[in-house]
Amino acid sequence: MRAFVGVSLGLSLFVGVSFLERSAWACGGTFCDQAPPGQPPMPVDQTGENVLFVMSGGYVEAHIQIQYQGDPQRFAWIVPVPKTPELSVGSQVLFTNLLNGTVPTFSVTTSFAACNGGTSTQGGSVGCGASSADSSEGAYAPSNDNPGTKSDAPTVVGRKTVGNFTTLTLSPTSAKGMLDWLVQNGYDADQADAEPILKDYIDRGYVFVALKLEADAGVDEIHPIVLRYPGDEPCVPLKLTRIAAVEDMTVRTFFLGSERVVPTGGYKHVSLNSARLDFSQLGQNYDLAVARAVDSPSANGRAFLTEYAGPSSVVNSTGIWQPSWKGETLKTLPALQVVPLLTDWGLVSCSSAASCQASHPLIFPLLDKYLPPPAGVQAAAYYSCMSCYPEADLSGFDAVAFAQDFDELVALPAAHAVEVLGDNVYLTRMLTRISPSEMTEDPMFREAGTPLPDVSTALSANRQTTCEGDVFTTTYDGRRVAGVTAPAGLPADMPWASVVEEFTLSGEHLVLVDNDESIEKQLTAYNRKVAPGSEPTAAEASGLGDETNGACGCVLPARRASHGIGIGVLGALGLVRRLTRRRSRK
Numbered sequence: 001m002r003a004f005v006g007v008s009l010g011l012s013l014f015v016g017v018s019f020l021e022r023s024a025w026a027c028g029g030t031f032c033d034q035a036p037p038g039q040p041p042m043p044v045d046q047t048g049e050n051v052l053f054v055m056s057g058g059y060v061e062a063h064i065q066i067q068y069q070g071d072p073q074r075f076a077w078i079v080p081v082p083k084t085p086e087l088s089v090g091s092q093v094l095f096t097n098l099l100n101g102t103v104p105t106f107s108v109t110t111s112f113a114a115c116n117g118g119t120s121t122q123g124g125s126v127g128c129g130a131s132s133a134d135s136s137e138g139a140y141a142p143s144n145d146n147p148g149t150k151s152d153a154p155t156v157v158g159r160k161t162v163g164n165f166t167t168l169t170l171s172p173t174s175a176k177g178m179l180d181w182l183v184q185n186g187y188d189a190d191q192a193d194a195e196p197i198l199k200d201y202i203d204r205g206y207v208f209v210a211l212k213l214e215a216d217a218g219v220d221e222i223h224p225i226v227l228r229y230p231g232d233e234p235c236v237p238l239k240l241t242r243i244a245a246v247e248d249m250t251v252r253t254f255f256l257g258s259e260r261v262v263p264t265g266g267y268k269h270v271s272l273n274s275a276r277l278d279f280s281q282l283g284q285n286y287d288l289a290v291a292r293a294v295d296s297p298s299a300n301g302r303a304f305l306t307e308y309a310g311p312s313s314v315v316n317s318t319g320i321w322q323p324s325w326k327g328e329t330l331k332t333l334p335a336l337q338v339v340p341l342l343t344d345w346g347l348v349s350c351s352s353a354a355s356c357q358a359s360h361p362l363i364f365p366l367l368d369k370y371l372p373p374p375a376g377v378q379a380a381a382y383y384s385c386m387s388c389y390p391e392a393d394l395s396g397f398d399a400v401a402f403a404q405d406f407d408e409l410v411a412l413p414a415a416h417a418v419e420v421l422g423d424n425v426y427l428t429r430m431l432t433r434i435s436p437s438e439m440t441e442d443p444m445f446r447e448a449g450t451p452l453p454d455v456s457t458a459l460s461a462n463r464q465t466t467c468e469g470d471v472f473t474t475t476y477d478g479r480r481v482a483g484v485t486a487p488a489g490l491p492a493d494m495p496w497a498s499v500v501e502e503f504t505l506s507g508e509h510l511v512l513v514d515n516d517e518s519i520e521k522q523l524t525a526y527n528r529k530v531a532p533g534s535e536p537t538a539a540e541a542s543g544l545g546d547e548t549n550g551a552c553g554c555v556l557p558a559r560r561a562s563h564g565i566g567i568g569v570l571g572a573l574g575l576v577r578r579l580t581r582r583r584s585r586k
Contacts, residue, residue, distance in 0.1 A: 050064075050065045050095055050098070050099065050252060050254065051063060051064045051065070051253075051254070052094070052095070052098060052254045052256060052420075053234045053254070053255060053256070054256050054257075054420050054424060055231075055232065055233075055234070055257060056423070058230060058231075058232060059228055059229065059230055059231065060228070060229055060230075060231040060232070060234055061226060061227075061228045061420075062085075062226065062227045062228075062234075063090045063091070063094065063095075063224055063225075063226050063417075063420075064079075064090065064224060064225050064226070064227065065090070065092070065095040065224045066222055066224070066225070067222075068219055068222055069219060070219065072213050072217060072218050072219050073213070073215075075212060075213045075219070075222070076185075076186070076210070076211070076212055077210070077211045077212075078182075078208055078209070078210050078211075079208065079209040079210075079211070079227065080201050080206050080207075080208050080237055080240060081206060081207055081208070081209055081227060081229055082204070082205065082206055082207075082229065082231060083205075083207070083229040083230045083231065084157055084158060084169055084171075084207050084229065085169070085207075085209065085227040085228055085229040086227070086228040086229070087158075087160055087162045087167055087209070087225065087226070087227060088162060088225070088226045088228070088413065089162060089163040089223060089224070089225065089226070089362070089408070089409050089410075089413045090223065090224025090225055090226045090413055090417070091224060091320055091321075091413050091414050091416075091417035092223055092224055092359075092360060092361055093319050093320045093359065093360075093414070093417070094224070094320055094417040094420075094421075095224060097315050097316045097317070097318075097319070097320060098254060098315050098427075100316070101314040101315040101316060102254075102307065102308040102314060102315070102427065102429040102457055103457060104283075104286070104307050104308075104457050104459055105457050105458050105459060106277075106279065106282040106283035106286075106459050106460075107282075107458070107459075107460045107461075108279050108280075108282065108460070108461050108462070108463055108473075109460070109461070109462050109463070110462075110463045110464075110465075111462060111463070111464045111465075112464065112465045113464060113465065113466045113467050115467035152172075152173055152174040152176060152177030152180075153172075153177050153180065153181055154170035154171055154172035154173070154177055154178055154181050154208070155170070155171045155172075155173075156168055156169070156170060156171075157169050157170070157171045157207065158209075161214070162225055163223050163225070163362055163409050164213055164214050164217040164221045164222065164223060164361070164362065164365060165211045165212065165213065165214070165225060166211070166212050166213075166214060167209055167210065167211050168209070168210045169207055169208070169209050169210075170207060170208045170209075170210060171207045172198075172202050172207075172208065173202070174199075174202065175194075175195045175196070175198035175199040175202055176195065178198050178202065178208070179194060179195060179198065182194075185210075193242075197239050197240050197242075198240075200239065201237070201240065209227065211225070216368075217365065220361065221361045221362070221364070221365055222361065223360075223361040223362055226413070226416075233444060233445070233446060234255075234444070234445050235265060235442045235443065235444040235445070236251065236253065236442060236443050237442050238251070238434065238439040238441070238442055238443060239439055239440065239441065239442055241439055242436040242437075242439035246435075246436075247435045247436070248291050248433040248434070248435055249433065249434055249435065249436075250431070250432075250433060251304075251431070251432045251433075251434060252429070252430070252431050253304065253428075253429070253430040253431070253445065254427070254428070254429050254430075255427065255428040255429075255430070255445060255447075256312060256420060256421070256424040256426070256427055257424055257426055257428075257447055258424065258425060258426055258447065259426050259447045259448055259449070259452075260306075260309045260426065260428050260447070260448045260452045260454075260455075261309075261428040261430070261445050261446065261447055261448070262445065262446065262447075262448050262452070262503040263303070263304040263430065263443050263444070263445055263503065264443075264444050264445065264446055264503045264504060264505055265441060265442060265443050265444030265445075265505065266302065266441045266443070267302050267303055267304060267432075267441070267443040267444075268298065268299045268300075268302065268303035268304075268500050268501060268502050268512065269303060269304055269305065269306070269500070269501045269502070269503065270293045270294060270296065270299050270303045270304070270305045270497045270498075270499070270500050270501075271293075271305065271497065271498040271499045271501075272289055272290070272293050272305060272496070272497065272498060273289075273293070273479070273494070273495055273496055273497060273498045273515065273519055274459070274475035274476060274477050274479045274498075275475065275479040275481050275487075275490065275494070275519065275523060276289050276292075276487050276490065276494065276496050277289055277459065277475065277487070278487050279461040279463070279473055279475070279484070280473075280484040283459060285487060287433070289496055290305060290431060290432070290433050291433040292496035292497075293305065293496040293497040294432055294433050294434070294497075295496075296495060296496060296497040296500060296513070297500075297513065298500045298512040298513045299497060299500045299513075300438075301434060301435065301437075301438035302432075302434065302438050302441070302443070303432060303500065304430040304431065304432045304443070305430065305431055305432070306428060306429070306430055306455045307429045307430065307431050307455070307457065308427065308428065308429040308455055308456070308457050309426075309427070309428045309429075309452070309453075309454050309455040310426070310427065310454040310455065310456070311425060311426065311427070312421055312424055312425055312426055312427040313425075314427065315421055315427065317418050317421055317422075319346065319359070320414055320417050320418050320421075321411075321414035321415050321417065321418045322345060322346070324345060325345055325347075325406075325410065325411040325414060325415075326407075326411060327403035327404060327406045327407035327411060328403065329341070329403075330399060330402055330403035330406055331399055331400050331403040332399060333399055334399075335371055335386070335394040335397040335399075336386055336387055336394070338367070338371065338402070339367070339371075339383050339386060342363065346359060347359055347360055347363050347410070348363060348383065350380070350383065350384040352384070355380055355384075356379070356380040356381075356383050356384050360410055360414075362409045362410055363410065364379060364383075366402065366405055366406060366409065366410075367379070367383060369405075370397060370398060370401070370402040370405075371383075371386070371394070371397060373389075373392070374389050374391050374392045374393075377389060377392075430445075444505070446503070446505075448503070449507065450509075456476075458476065459475075459476055460475075460476045461473050461474060461475045461476065462474045463484060466531075468531075470482065470530075470531035471483055471484060471531075472527070472531070479519070479523065480523065480527065481523060481526070481527070482526065482527040482529075482530035482531040483530055483531075489526075489530070490522075490526060491522050491525075491526060493522075494519060494522050495515040495518065495519060497513070497515060498514075498515055498516060498519065499511060499513065499514050499515065499516070500512045500513040
């Protein structure tokens with residue numbers, strides 16, 4: 001099948017149409033790459049969803065994590081899908097571990113040249129972080145009623161409750177009919193922009209999945225959802241996204257498979273010029289560097305860079321699932337023993353009578369459904385000590401039904417998430433910054449089909465003071481910059497992209513632009529200007545070859561501080577043929 005059949009569109013990316021305010025995102029809210037123990041807090045990434053695509057047996061499986069903040073009754077989401085999908089609950093912890101395992105990390109080691117028989121190194125932690133000024137309001141949720149009364153109204157081909165979501169799968173026959181349905185159900189559909197884009201998807205046989213939160217669900221109970229549909233190549237529906245996109249929108253893609261994934265379908269691949277990264281501030285200009293590299297000549301605003309490519313074992317499976325999570329164990333359990341068992345399983349944690357948390361967004365909804373707190377009692381207080389409230393009526397507790405729901409909504413999705421990680425040995429994380437005017441085509445992705453180098457998340461540098469007192473910073477890939485790499489001092493015309501490549505649908509690999517030689521010439525001239533007469537020794541020039549310890553740094557997620565939508569995808573690429581010289585640098 002062609003790439004569009006597997007389109008990642010599992011991504012909301014029609015989200016733009018689902019908002020009442022054009023400045024809002026369908027997945028507003030706060031998202032954060034959680035910092036590892038001992039590291040500074042992660043910057044906040046407001047508005048985002050992440051989607052992980054897995055391809056197997058002629059099917060695309062899109063695991064979608066939605067981030068949203070606002071009135072839960074106004075949450076609404078439209079997902080275009082190439083084929084009618086099977087819908088199920090996803091795993092929240094899978095995404096947490098996926099993001100934690102692949103977040104780019106900046107570190108700097110400070111050293112001094114061996115002028116009198118010795119080399120010393122120093123290191124110290126430097127805090128980093130940023131915040132988002134975004135705010136989001138959702139749209140009114142789609143109705144469960146007949147989607148329209150006109151003859152060209154979309155047909156409801158599926159209706160299902162999936163965890164905390166009520167879903168409708170719509171099969172439209174015309175863009176006008178779909179737009180009428182959107183307006184009728186409270187969507188802000190810009191008809192001038194939306195109609196031709198909708199028509200393109202409808203002409204290719206797409207269906208649309210509309211989701212809303214259950215009436216009593218809060219935004220903290222939004223959970224990942226899985227869409228599984230026939231296909232063999234993923235694609236992100238950016239053409240539809242542009243209806244309500246903003247400048248330099250973040251698109252983050254994840255791919256699980258057997259080898260490294262590359263962009264195709266007219267989208268290029270770029271590598272950053274590491275000399276442009278501000279290691280003096282531990283990569284605080286990373287977002288700017290990505291945006292400028294993607295806008296480089298030949299990339300033309302439509303390109304991705306690889307943030308991580310390597311073994312999927314980098315993602316920790318701890319906490320995603322435990323073999324003990326079995327509904328069978330719950331079927332004969334007395335009501336008062338349910339929460340203690342869930343606590344033993346690590347699904348509930350109560351630090352005090354007023355503070356209970358669940359590691360899974362569906363645990364408290366399940367407890368509220370089958371073991372609701374007495375009137376006037378807060379859920380946290382009740383579940384921390386159910387026996388403290390003898391007035392609670394537990395006679396109607398249906399342990400069998402509770403066990404069945406636990407399996408369907410918690411245990412089985414968690415077990416499947418671990419299975420997905422175990423069955424796919426390679427993980428790729430990609431990123432772009434793209435503006436509405438550049439969203440004229442939908443990017444597609446394929447596995448490389450030929451060996452490509454792994455890409456590490458470690459973006460490190462060595463800052464060395466020479467015997468003459470000059471400072472040089474050597475980056476992870478060998479760029480040597482006089483000073484502490486404050487990029488504002490570099491030549492304004494120095495490229496932000498090191499290499500721009502293209503991977504065609506037919507399997508060709510083209511190096512469109514190789515800026516390495518010109519970058520090195522500009523750096524040489526710059527270094528001589530900043531540190532005249534300080535030609536590096538072989539040891540100094542190697543930079544990172546010195547014995548170092550005590551590296552300092554902090555972890556930064558690849559995201560734009562002011563806004564972002566993250567997306568994860570998985571795809572497969574055919575045989576790649578090298579037509580021009582490729583660089584070997586990772």
